[in-house]
Each structure stands twice: as structure tokens, then as C-alpha cells.
Amino acid sequence: MSERPRLTVLSGPSGVGKSTVVAHLRKVHPEVWLSVSVTTRKPRPGERHGVQYFFVEDEEFDKLVANGELLEWAEFAGNRYGTPRKAVLERLEAGEPVLLEIDLQGARQVRASMPEARLVFLAPPSWEELVRRLTGRGTEPPEVIERRLEAARVELAAEAEFDVTLVNTSVEDVGRELLALMKDS
Ligand code: ADP
Ligand code: 5GP
DSSP states (O other): OOOOOOEEEEEOOTTSSHHHHHHHHHHHOTTOEEOOEEESSOOOTTOOBTTTEEEOOHHHHHHHHHTTOEEEEEEETTEEEEEEHHHHHHHHHTTOOEEEEOOHHHHHHHHHHOTTSEEEEEEOSOHHHHHHHHHHTOOSOHHHHHHHHHHHHHHHTTGGGSSEEEEOSOHHHHHHHHHHHHHOO
């Protein structure tokens, strides 16, 4: 019998609903442990340090990279994002499931360094719906949306690299499916 995958990576284009799905999952199942990433992006209204992200300056991020403190990291649409290594490894060593919500480049790095991880791709019901969601969120100016849509085209083309695809039509359904995958042996 193969070892139970303890590390689940959720990835997918910007605006597909990753944060929404994860927030819903954690509300219904507070026991699900999600890695909090470090980012150089500025907080959006309502985002809090240590909750959605650890918000840091460029110099601080440089240091984390130099000291090998990130399990993976990537530049995305002009900002850097990374997963603190220590907390993830501690959870895994304790035998607890871990969820990462990261971009495609990060997912590829995890696949390379931890091949036992399960990679889950969150897909939009359609391209038009993805554009609607990203625009409708209203958190980015038009040029940033354009950059994110460019990245989304590349990310959508990488779906086949993932172990599983979940289509985000209903947040509740995807949350249930994701939880089932995390508990799956
Ligand atoms: P991501 O984290 O992937 O960038 P968000 O979670 O911020 O995406 O979602 C982008 C927008 O899409 C938000 O306005 C969110 O409310 C909306 N959204 C997310 N999931 C759904 C869904 N299943 N149906 C309709 N709208 C959704
Ligand atoms: P946002 O700025 O919308 O919060 O996130 C932008 C993108 O960065 C999303 O695709 C998100 O999944 C990704 N991301 C968030 N945290 C990390 C991380 O730690 N590593 C990597 N590689 N990507 C991340």
C-alpha cells in the first residue's frame, strides 16, 4: 500500500477562487492546517499579517531565500511569494495533513522536492467566468488584472501536470472534494 499523501498543493489561475475555497474549507473544518505564505505584496483591505500572509519588505524576503527558510518561492505578477519551510515540515513530521495554496511555479518546485505531494488544480468553469471573477473581485487595477490574465493563460495550459482537477463551480462542492482528497489514503 502506498503511503498516504500528507501534503496537498492547491493551485490554479489567479481569480479562480482558491482563497475563497480554502477560507470556506477552514470555516467548516477549522482543523485543516493551511500554510501561511510570506509575500512582498501589499495587503488588500481586510488582510492581516499572519492570517492571509506574512507581509514583508523585499530585504526580508531576500534574507529568507538566502537562509534557505522557504520550501519554495516564486515571483508572481510583480511580487514574490514563498512557503515557510519549518512550519510545514513540523506538521508533516507530526503526521498531520498540510495544505498549500500556491502558484504553478511553486507547485512544480514542490513536485520536484516532495514527489509524494498531491497536486490539485482548481479550474474555472470557463475562461469568461475567470475574467469575470478576477475583474469582479475589484482588488487590482486594470494593468495588474492584465498581468494576472496573462499568467492565467500559462497556468491553464499546465493542468495536465496535476494529479487531480477540480472545477470551481460551487465553493461548497469543491471544499468537500478537496477535504476528501486530503483524507484519502
Ligand atoms: P484566487 O484566490 O484564486 O485568486 P479568489 O478566491 O480571490 O481567487 O476569488 C476571486 C473572485 O471569485 C472572488 O470575488 C470570489 O468571491 C469569486 N468566486 C470564488 N469562487 C467562486 C464560485 N464558485 N462562484 C462564483 N464566484 C466565485
Ligand atoms: P494573491 O496576490 O492573489 O494573494 O496571490 C497570487 C498568486 O500567488 C496566487 O496564485 C497564489 O496561489 C500564489 N501564492 C500564494 N502564496 C504562495 C507561495 O507561498 N508560493 C507560491 N509559489 N505562490 C504563492
